[in-house]
Amino acid sequence: MKKYEMILYDLEGKIKNKTVKENELLPSENELVKHYDASRATVRQALKILEERGLIQKQKGRGSVVIASSKLNFPISGLTSYKELQASLGFESSTHVVTFEKLIIDQELANQTLFKLGTEVWHILRTRQINGKAVVLDRDFIKYDIAPDMTREAVADSLYHYLENQLNIDISFAQKEITIDFINDEDKKRLDLNPLDRHVVSVKSHVFLNDATIFQYTDSRHQVDKFQFTEFARRQKR
Template identity: 25%
Template sequence: MRKKLISSSSMPLYKNCAMILRQQILDGKWDGGQKLPSESQLTSEFNASRITIRQAMQLLENEGLITRFQGKGTFVTNKSIEQSLTGIHDFAKNLNRVGRKPSFVIENNSVIACNNFLSRSLDVEVDSCIYRIERLKLDEGTPMIFERLFLPCDHAPELAINELSQKWLSEILSTKYNLPITKVRQTIEPIIIGDYEAEKLGIAAQSLGLLIDRISWSNEKAVLLTRSIIRGDMAKFVVEVGGQFD
């Protein structure tokens, strides 16, 4: 059955196609990871040109709802596992728990002088030495989160790049420097992902995403500031609360 498209000067035909497909995806017509009808099928179903369908699909891809693979077709984006907004988030444990394979790549590691923002966040002196680490987190080999981590050098003297490449930083802090993460505070806000980060994440420039700033403490000591940029198509958070509600 062909879809009835609304012809309106205020809504181009491709946006109308995208609107209908978007609603079907959000309504759960196709599961995450499921293949969508082919371009030819959609052309017939919507009684629209291939150019119109391609424009509609590009719009949905930019929104992170679908993923297109050359030679394989178009699939509903498979959302990542739910991440709790309460407690201490552990990327690796959350993925391992559902049988997925987490990994990471260290993109850059340098030492910078502490600025006013880092001084306030980590309670260290301005101009003191800070490790600045760029890290890409992957879920089953798919880039998911691009991070910049800021760690006072005094907390982890002689931290080597080969260590960072082989172990999660939280594990290094806990086992080598006796700084287990005991508390975190994080803020979350929507952003348009910059070109540099989008390239690292393998997504279109100017895509929607989330910026999470997280300060991690070991007991009463602030030890780490993490600025995480999460792909919009990979972001899914959950909050569980108890009690009675009206």
């Protein structure tokens, strides 16, 4: 384990178990340097990550304050998979794999997914049930040659768990888009929708590996009244 990770996890623990309470100051950087026997740069690397995650706010001339709203801040932002989300929120749900097949990208799919024409991909369609109702419909396209041995069972559990822990694939970043789309035939067929609803929430993502190549396109379609998206955002200075 790297030194800055040690410091990060230790401080994160102290914030989460309230050893340092909300609106209180962390020890100063110089004190942390002594306490962890590290250089100031290393301590600052750990503090930077806590700040990015919205756990602390640094103030010049004063110190690092623990942010009060951490109780509000649950992690749908960043890049979080359904399975992780389910675990962190603690509700019961199940996944049904509707379609699991290999196909080749045609012109129409190429425009939508950003995969090159002719690329071999897995095409996966899954529904997510909460309390027996299908409330989310996920359509995934995943580069075939990255995961040729994928199985129906693996994707029924968690796609990301399989890719990261079984295959050691380095998922790096994504471009996401949220829009409100009209319900289509597939939505109507697969989801338990309110008959008065005309729309679903669509979250479309292009997901890239560490080498900046695209490896996944997803369209996740949610029943409107079951959808919530939260994020912690910092103001960009220009």
